[in-house]
Amino acid sequence: MRVLRNPDEVAAANPDPLVRWAAQCVLPGRGGVAWAHGDAVGVLAPKLSRHDRLVLAGSVDGVAAILRARARPGVRPLVLGEVAARLPEHPVRAAFGWMERTGALDAPEPPWLDATAWDDVESLLRKANPHSYAWPYEPGPRRWAGVRAEDGALAAVGADAWSAPGVGFVAGVATHPDHRGRGLSTRICAALTGALLREEGTCALMVDAGNRAAITVYRRLGYTYRGVCSLGDAGHTGRPEHPAGAPGLTEA
Numbered sequence: 001m002r003v004l005r006n007p008d009e010v011a012a013a014n015p016d017p018l019v020r021w022a023a024q025c026v027l028p029g030r031g032g033v034a035w036a037h038g039d040a041v042g043v044l045a046p047k048l049s050r051h052d053r054l055v056l057a058g059s060v061d062g063v064a065a066i067l068r069a070r071a072r073p074g075v076r077p078l079v080l081g082e083v084a085a086r087l088p089e090h091p092v093r094a095a096f097g098w099m100e101r102t103g104a105l106d107a108p109e110p111p112w113l114d115a116t117a118w119d120d121v122e123s124l125l126r127k128a129n130p131h132s133y134a135w136p137y138e139p140g141p142r143r144w145a146g147v148r149a150e151d152g153a154l155a156a157v158g159a160d161a162w163s164a165p166g167v168g169f170v171a172g173v174a175t176h177p178d179h180r181g182r183g184l185s186t187r188i189c190a191a192l193t194g195a196l197l198r199e200e201g202t203c204a205l206m207v208d209a210g211n212r213a214a215i216t217v218y219r220r221l222g223y224t225y226r227g228v229c230s231l232g233d234a235g236h237t238g239r240p241e242h243p244a245g246a247p248g249l250t251e252a
Helices: 005-011 017-024 060-070 115-128 183-201 211-218
Strands: 002-004 031-038 040-048 051-059 076-080 092-102 143-146 155-162 168-175 201-207 223-230
Touching: 002 005, 002 092, 002 211, 005 017, 005 031, 005 040, 017 040, 017 051, 017 076, 017 155, 040 060, 040 115, 060 143, 076 201, 092 183, 092 211, 115 143, 115 155, 115 168, 143 168, 143 183, 155 183, 183 201, 183 211, 201 211
Parallel strands: 051 076, 168 201
Antiparallel strands: 002 031, 031 040, 040 051, 076 223, 092 201, 092 223, 143 155, 155 168
């Protein structure tokens, strides 16, 4: 098992966007470490999308070897669903979707908000998406975009949050209950996706596995769905992870 020292080495060992996204934590000052075993890569990613995670991709044997050597209490392994199904010693805490796309999306520049709008963003999220993992004034989001109603009130928001070199990430998308059904969140998602594709080349997000409406919207924006699982420690289930930190119905 060899140590991978930067995001470029992670991408060279396994180009899966899931581990490339996690590799942002290997950058100086982030506290992360990455390893390769055969074609598999594991990235220890502190505080990635609010939790300490061990993000893995590659063959089942390689992932299992990294888990045996590097799993630790309090760190949540995150793996693709087809791999998790073949790791029975690690019970599934939560199953949700990782959606990704490349290429270009013809969309206008996001309506970026400045810091004077952070209180409004927080208020909207508390009403429309209280389980959001992305919040203003907290680590993670780099930028927020928002659409305002005719009276000037914030109607829909979304964030460029936990984006990595080469993999942009969309989170914190929500529409105020009084303004749903108008396609505002879809507009925000399209703008964010277009901008992050231009800047990073790949864009991703997470979604509840059972939220067919949201998944349909993201597929229309060109995203491909892949099942992912958060695993418990070997031998016991632990506390389940709430998957609603991913974009949900209120975020479609």
